[in-house]
Amino acid sequence: MSGALRVLLVEDCEDDALLVLRALRRGGFELSWQRVHDRAALMAALAQPWDVVLSDFSILGFSGMEALLICKAVQSDLPFILVSGTVGEEMAVALMKAGANDYVMKHNLSRLAPALQRELDDAAARASLRRAELALIDSEKRFHAFMDAGPFMASIRNQDGHYLYTNKGWDSALCADAASRVGPLDALSPDQLMAAVVVNDQAIMASARAHETIQEFHLTPASVAYRKNIRFPFIGSAGQHLLGELSTDVTALKQSEETIRRLAFLDPLTELPNRRLMQDRLSHALALTARSGQHGALLFLDLDHFKTLNDTHGHDAGDQILKLIAARLSGAMRSQDTVARSGGDEFVIILEKLSCDVDLAAREVVAIGQMILRLISAPYEHDGVSHRMSASIGVVLFCGTAHSPDELMQHADIALYSAKAAGRNLQRIFDPAMQERIAVHSAQMEDLRLAMEQHSFVLHYQPQVDAGGVLTGVEALLRMQHPSKGLVMPDAFIGLAEESGLIVELGYWTLETACAQLQQWSMAPASAQLTIAVNVSARQFSDGDFVARVLQIVERSGIDPTLLILELTESLLLEEVDRTVDKMAALRRCGMRMSLDDFGMGFSSLSYLKLLPLYEIKIDRGFVKHLISDANDAVIVSAIIALAAGFGLSVIAEGVETAAQLAYLKSQGCQRFQGYLFGRPLPVALLDLPVLASPPSPFPLTKTDQYHA
Ligand code: C2E
Ligand code: CA
Ligand code: CA
Numbered sequence: 001m002s003g004a005l006r007v008l009l010v011e012d013c014e015d016d017a018l019l020v021l022r023a024l025r026r027g028g029f030e031l032s033w034q035r036v037h038d039r040a041a042l043m044a045a046l047a048q049p050w051d052v053v054l055s056d057f058s059i060l061g062f063s064g065m066e067a068l069l070i071c072k073a074v075q076s077d078l079p080f081i082l083v084s085g086t087v088g089e090e091m092a093v094a095l096m097k098a099g100a101n102d103y104v105m106k107h108n109l110s111r112l113a114p115a116l117q118r119e120l121d122d123a124a125a126r127a128s129l130r131r132a133e134l135a136l137i138d139s140e141k142r143f144h145a146f147m148d149a150g151p152f153m154a155s156i157r158n159q160d161g162h163y164l165y166t167n168k169g170w171d172s173a174l175c176a177d178a179a180s181r182v183g184p185l186d187a188l189s190p191d192q193l194m195a196a197v198v199v200n201d202q203a204i205m206a207s208a209r210a211h212e213t214i215q216e217f218h219l220t221p222a223s224v225a226y227r228k229n230i231r232f233p234f235i236g237s238a239g240q241h242l243l244g245e246l247s248t249d250v251t252a253l254k255q256s257e258e259t260i261r262r263l264a265f266l267d268p269l270t271e272l273p274n275r276r277l278m279q280d281r282l283s284h285a286l287a288l289t290a291r292s293g294q295h296g297a298l299l300f301l302d303l304d305h306f307k308t309l310n311d312t313h314g315h316d317a318g319d320q321i322l323k324l325i326a327a328r329l330s331g332a333m334r335s336q337d338t339v340a341r342s343g344g345d346e347f348v349i350i351l352e353k354l355s356c357d358v359d360l361a362a363r364e365v366v367a368i369g370q371m372i373l374r375l376i377s378a379p380y381e382h383d384g385v386s387h388r389m390s391a392s393i394g395v396v397l398f399c400g401t402a403h404s405p406d407e408l409m410q411h412a413d414i415a416l417y418s419a420k421a422a423g424r425n426l427q428r429i430f431d432p433a434m435q436e437r438i439a440v441h442s443a444q445m446e447d448l449r450l451a452m453e454q455h456s457f458v459l460h461y462q463p464q465v466d467a468g469g470v471l472t473g474v475e476a477l478l479r480m481q482h483p484s485k486g487l488v489m490p491d492a493f494i495g496l497a498e499e500s501g502l503i504v505e506l507g508y509w510t511l512e513t514a515c516a517q518l519q520q521w522s523m524a525p526a527s528a529q530l531t532i533a534v535n536v537s538a539r540q541f542s543d544g545d546f547v548a549r550v551l552q553i554v555e556r557s558g559i560d561p562t563l564l565i566l567e568l569t570e571s572l573l574l575e576e577v578d579r580t581v582d583k584m585a586a587l588r589r590c591g592m593r594m595s596l597d598d599f600g601m602g603f604s605s606l607s608y609l610k611l612l613p614l615y616e617i618k619i620d621r622g623f624v625k626h627l628i629s630d631a632n633d634a635v636i637v638s639a640i641i642a643l644a645a646g647f648g649l650s651v652i653a654e655g656v657e658t659a660a661q662l663a664y665l666k667s668q669g670c671q672r673f674q675g676y677l678f679g680r681p682l683p684v685a686l687l688d689l690p691v692l693a694s695p696p697s698p699f700p701l702t703k704t705d706q707y708h709a
Contacts, residue, residue: 003030004030004031004032005024005029005030005031005032005051005052005120006032006033006048006049006050006051006052007021007024007031007032007033007034007050007051007052007053007054008033008034008036008042008045008046008050008052008053008054009021009033009034009035009036009054009055010035010036010037010042010053010054010055010056010059010062010064010067011035011037011054011055011056011059011083012037012056012059012060012062013056014035016056016106017035019106019109020054020083020109020112021033023109023110023112023113024112024113024116026113027112027113027114027116027117028113029113029116034048037059037060037062038061038062039062039066039070042067042070042071043070043074046070046071046074046075050075050078051079051120052078052079052080052081052116052119052120053067053071053078053079053080053081054081054083054112054116055067055068055071055080055081055082055083056082056083056084057082057084057086057087057091057095058084058086064082064084064087064095065091065094065095065098068080068082068095068098068099068100069098072098072099076099077123077126077127077130079101079116079119079120079122079123080099080100080101081100081101081102081103081104081112081115081116081119082095082100082102082103082104083103083104083106083109083112084103084105084106085105085106085107087103101119101122102115102118102119144167147167147168147169148167148168148169150169151169151248151249152167152169152246152247152248152249153166153167153169153170153173153245153246153247153248154166154167154169154170154244154245154246154247155167155170155244155245156242156243156244156245157201157242157243157245158240158241158242158243159198159201159202159205159240159241159242160198161194161197161198161201164242170247173247201231201243204231204232204233204243205233205241205242205243207233208233209232209233210230210231210232210233211230211231211232212228212229212230212231213228213229213231214226214227214228214229214250214254215227215228215229215247224251225249225251226249226250226251226253226254227247227248227249227250227251228247228248228250229245229246229247230245230246230247231243231244231245232244232245232246264276265277267340267341269319269322269323269326269341270322270323270326270341271326272326272330272339272340272341272347273338273339273340273341274340274341274342275340275341275342275343275348277340278338278340278342278348278350279405279409281338281340281350282298282350282405282408282409283405285338285350285352285398286398286400286401286405286408287401288352289352289398289399289400290399290400290401292353293356293399294352294353294354294355294356294361294399295354295355295356295358295361295397295398295399296350296351296352296353296354296397296398296399297349297350297351297354297361297365297368297395297396297397297398298348298349298350298351298395298396298398298408298409298411298412299348299349299350299351299365299368299369299372299393299394299395299412299427300342300346300347300348300393300394300395300409300412300413300415300416301329301346301347301348301349301372301376301391301392301393301416302345302346302347302391302392302393302394302416302420303325303345303346303376303389303390303391304389304390304391304392304420304424304425305390305424306318306344306345306389307345309321309387309389313382313385313387317382317383317385317387320380320382321380321382321387321389322341322345324380324382325347325376325380325389326339326341326347328375328376328378329347329349329372329375332371332372332375333349333351336352336353337349337350337351337352338350348412349372351364351365351368354397356399358397358399361397361399362397362429365395365397365429366395366427366429369393369395369427370427372391372393373390373391373393373425373426373427376389376390376391377389377390377425390424390425391425392416392419392420392424392425392426392427392428393415393416393419393426393427393428394412394413394414394415394416394417394418394419394427394428394430395412395415395427395428395429395430396408396411396412396415396429396430397429397430411430412430414430415427415428415429415430416428441496444492444493444496445496445500447480447482447488447493448480448493448496448497448500448502449502451480451481451482451493452502452505452506455509456480456481456482457478457479457480457481457506457509457510458478458479458481458683459476459477459478459479459510459513459514459517459684460476460477460478460479460681460682460683461474461475461476461477461517461532461681461682461683461684461687462474462475462477462674462679462680462681462682463674463678463679463687464531464533464652464672464673464674464678465672465673465674465678466671466672466673467666467670467671467672467673469678471530471678472529472530472531472672473530473531473532473533473563473565474530474531474532474533474687475532475533475534475535475567475654475674475681476510476513476514476517476532476533476534476535477490477535477681478490478494478506478510478535480492480493494537497537498537498538498539501539503537503539503540504537504539504540504543507536507537507540508540508549508553510534510535511534511550511553512553512557514532514534514564515553515554515556515557515559515564516557517532517684518530518532518557518559518560518563518564519557519558519559522559522560522563526689527689529563530563531563531564531565531593532563532564532565533565533566533567533595534564534565534566534567535567535597536566536567536568536572537569538568538569538571538572541568541572541580541583542572546583547583547586547587550566550587550592551586551587551590554590554592560591561590561591561592562591562592562593564592564593565592565593565594565595565615565616566587566592566593566594566595567594567595567596567597567618568584568594568595568596568597569596569597569598570596570598570599570601573608573612577608577611580612581611581612581613584612584613584614585613588613593615593616594612594613594614594615594616595614595615595616595617595618595652596609596612596614596616596617596618597618597620598618598620599617599618599619599620599640600619600620600622600623600636600640601620601622606643609643609647609649610647614647614649615649615650616644616649616650616651616652616672617640617643617644617649617650617651617652618651618652618653618654619637619640619641619651619652619653619654619670620654620655621653621654621655621675622655623636623637623640624637624653624654624655624656624657624661624665624675625655625657627660627661627664627665628658628660628661628664634664637653637664637665637668638668641665641668641669641670642668642669645669650671650672651669651670651671651672652670652671652672652673652674653665653670653672653673653674653675654674654675655674655675655676656673656674656675656676656677656678657675657676657677658677659677661675661677662677
């Protein structure tokens, strides 16, 4: 013990007190002490801390028993030793019962020090036990506070399946479960259930590892709840095997997982698998055919003119019809097949377990494809309106994993493209030749795109002359400069440019370049009156901004608009004659002239010749070519010239290669000419402008342009 021992003496005889103190000092104690001998003094002294109370039994006006009771009432843990010469055995027992820790006879004080030491040791042990008890109580309180506060169930079972502990969450969930639980567990009696639980628990205890499960509860047949259980074995303080179980309700989590899964893999409109899931299924289907040897097929289905329906009847109608189509398709397919929506108006069907024989499999697919086309073409009712739809289908067969899913999708796409090109409402099966054509097509497309990016276009100009052979102007003709192929003629890229829409920008570039040329020519008297004819594609003409942009270009270049001739083809008259007339009239008002190119080759309805503010008709070179050899063509050419005269239109013949052709055309009254006889299309620098005053000498005839950039 550190410091002096604090001793409170209850003793009315001072000498006795001194004897007690001496006995203690002899026993090795260092002391600080106080002596009291009545109740009041004892009470006052007990306000201080003491290590021990040593009390006489018979005290004048007081008693050892009374002192003991007071001490125990105030500080129950304070050791109390009776030091007396008079106490009898009976009283000693009574005192011990009342809480005295020991007693020592006054005539045997040598016992006092060891008795006190033992008592102090016992008191220290009691205090430490008490502290441990309090710590345990605190720990229990904390444990329960945590275990009962959380939204989870917790329990501990022993090896026999008996619950040793359950938290509040467990108790209340058990009540709820008992009231509502239905499902497979119902079939078991409580004993069977218990036996199953015990077997399961013991397996986990034997494994010595935590075990996680997701449990599904059908609270009502329609609503499902999910609970996540973690069971973990541990060993109790007595070496007994125990199983802790923590369960949480993960229904909300499961539901959001399900929502995420739906969003990730299902198309929200039709609830069909989306593109991602379809690709996954396709990979599986490939693996399956590799094992079974049976064929599978990938069908890309694209609705024809769906955009028109959307534009005219609204997106709501469009959505409804997509849903109806989804339902028709999935209703018609076998369970092993997949119907997916890959976006917009595109559906994908994966057929599995077709014949092992490729020809038979192809026939099966064709039959299914026909059935699908019929299915799609049945009318759709929406808002009291009946709609019609058709689709195009691209098919590719597969067996094994020779082709990747990506390649197959590319092939199905190629087949679909070919079905569309062949006139829609039909299906096409992919074949490699088809792929070759597509490859060429996309290489050309790439060339064109690159040329657009790098501005690799030039204009060549082909002379147009009058009956006297005098140069009146030129036609601007586009060429592409290819890094390896050299100069590429328009027939190789105009079609692609139209198809891709690039023709619109390309057309404006041509127009700008031609206007810049006119502007340059306007500076020299010899060339100031030359016209330039620029070809305008139907696609460009139908561009909403066409008139505005042409006027802007013309204005900006500062040219005389009457020197600009726009060559239009009949194809642009096929749609919306009113709009066409308006546009042409606007251009005409600004002074520009319009020539109808390739006349005779199109549908050549005469009625519109009256309607359109044309300046000129251009006889197609196809008629000129056979003028001399084919009487029919000669008659047609004469008729066209007469027709033009009848409508008060100028007429020009293109593709004039021989003097005989020229002579015939002149004899029929044709006023202007263009063709190799007068000049091939050439870069402007090679045009023979200084000899403009006299008729140009005929140009040598060869099949292709001689000039190469
Ligand atoms: P096109 O407008 O009918 O142009 C006349 C074509 O006939 C030119 O072919 C020209 O080189 C060719 N030609 C001229 N004289 C003779 C001849 O005596 N004999 C023969 N056999 N052919 C002759 P090119 O330059 O290959 O142009 C082909 C087509 O490409 C043009 O037919 C036109 O439709 C289109 N094109 C050319 N440039 C443009 C353009 O800038 N814009 C648009 N939209 N189309 C263009
Ligand atoms: Ca032309
Ligand atoms: Ca032409």
